[in-house]
Amino acid sequence: MGMHVFKLPDIGEGVVEGEVVQWHVSVGDAVKEDDPIVDVMTDKAAVTIPSPVSGVISSLNGEAGDMIAVGSALVEFDSEDTPPAAEPAAAAEPEVEAASEPEPEPETEPASKPDPEPAPAPAAPSGRALASPALRRRAREAGIDIAQISGSGPSGRIRNADLDAFIAADGSVTRTEPAAQSAERTDVTEVKVVGLRRKIAEQMTISKTRIAHFSYFEEADVTELETLRRTLNASRDVTQPKLTYLPFIMLALSKIMPDHPECNAIYDDQAGVVMRHGAVHIGIATQTERGLYVPVVKHVEAMDAWQAAEEMQRVAGAARDGTASLDDLTGSTFTITSLGRDGGLGATPIINHPEVAILGVHKAREMPVVRDGQIVVRRIMNLSSSFDHRVVDGADGAALIQHLKRMLENPALIFM
Secondary structure, three states: OEEEEEEOOOOOOOOOEEEEEEEOOOOOOEEOOOOEEEEEEOOOEEEEEEOOOOEEEEEEOOOOOOEEEOOOEEEEEEEOOOOOOOOHHHOOOOEEEEOOOOOOOOOOOOOOOOOOOOOOOOOOOOOOOOOOHHHHHHHHHOOEOHHHOOOOOHHHOOOHHHHHHHHHHOOOOOEOOOOOOOOOOOOOOOOOOOHHHHHHHHHHHHHHHHOOEEEEEEEEEOHHHHHHHHHHHHHOOOOOOOOOHHHHHHHHHHHHHHHOHHHOEEEEOOOOEEEEOOOOOEEEOEEEOOEEEOOEEOOHHHOOHHHHHHHHHHHHHHHHHOOOOOHHHOOOOEEEEEOHHHOOOOOOOOOOOOEOEEEEEOOOEEEEEEEOOEEEEEEEEEEEEEEEOOOOOHHHHHHHHHHHHHHHHOHHHHHO
16 A cells, blocks of 8 residues: 555645644545545635555644644555556545624525425544534434434535434334433533634624724514415415515515615715615625524515515525535525524624625514504514615614614515
């Protein structure tokens, strides 16, 4: 067997280095050509790099969090394969998962025709199941050995859907003993901030330190909107997605933005220029197993409710399963963030830099309110918003939310 040194390939135009996020192999592991060996994060994308040869891992260069220059030695193999003759940049065709800037999770409901689950991918060569800490906790609390579950995600990563299917099948489950509930816990777990979590931290730091936030809160009576939503869902055909509140909010925003152009904008604070956009490209903050992404629904002003719902579900689904393109994840002019059914009463959302405004949507709930001197039950939704006070005055931010409130409380206006 001969020694083969695999160097970090050129994984994107202008990329000069990458951060090691996670190794899928260990020294001594036997791998086959095209087996995933390492996840690398750049400023442009998260990349899973496959093995260029079959052989045995003899050396790994770099630990999680380390930055490796393009062209530097990444992995050394003992291999009988003939090393590729091409330059390191062409040695492998990495699987790219586009990165995005973070925000909280949207309130979305599953599409009426969910995509079929992909076939389970092979387990990671290291032998350790790939899964998020939250999913591992779910499995542990359910008393399930996670190693028994076949993952359907990239590189065999186990998703929540895989765990749900395993629990529903109730097959030959090896139950683990739950931890004693009354025992004192003294353990401390160190979690290195790498990869997407590092990018999220950097983006949040930029947003909070460079943007002068001010927040504004309001509540909207969405009783009539709820009636309209239920009526439309009851009459939809099988090709149409189920409507949540978000498509109506998106349409309402696109309708009123010409009256509030300062809020549908990008602020280049280095050049001192605010770019007010006519097009309404709405980012939908989405929680995924890999972190927080903001896929973008573009040209909402040209859509109806069904189109907005369908495109929102497409880009959010692509962000969750790792198939979103860079175009899906860039170009937003305004962002909506929603915690869905766990939305609470209020929040102070952080603006998605370099945008100048963000809307937080909270859970709609039935509440007693006074109307015409009588106490009646109405469906109320709280709205939390933040604006960049450097370029959006308080009165202008409040005017946008009050205009949105009128639209949501009188939903016929959205379609007029």
